Amino acid sequence: MADILARDARDSGRSVAPLRAAPDAVLLDTTDLDIEQVFDAALRIVEAARDRQGL
Numbered sequence: 001m002a003d004i005l006a007r008d009a010r011d012s013g014r015s016v017a018p019l020r021a022a023p024d025a026v027l028l029d030t031t032d033l034d035i036e037q038v039f040d041a042a043l044r045i046v047e048a049a050r051d052r053q054g055l
Contacts (some may be wrong), residue, residue: 011019
């Protein structure tokens with residue numbers, strides 16, 4: 001875990017192409033969800049994005 005945290009800190013702080021979420025990224029916290037709930041939530045996110053784009 002320490003290696004992952006160190007890598008993320010390095011990647012987030014670099015001057016060229018820092019690690020950042022895209023401006024239109026959607027965070028899906030799966031901490032308390034089972035696999036079906038994760039799938040359903042992800043599907044809702046995709047469908048909402050398609051609706052916004054008129055697809």
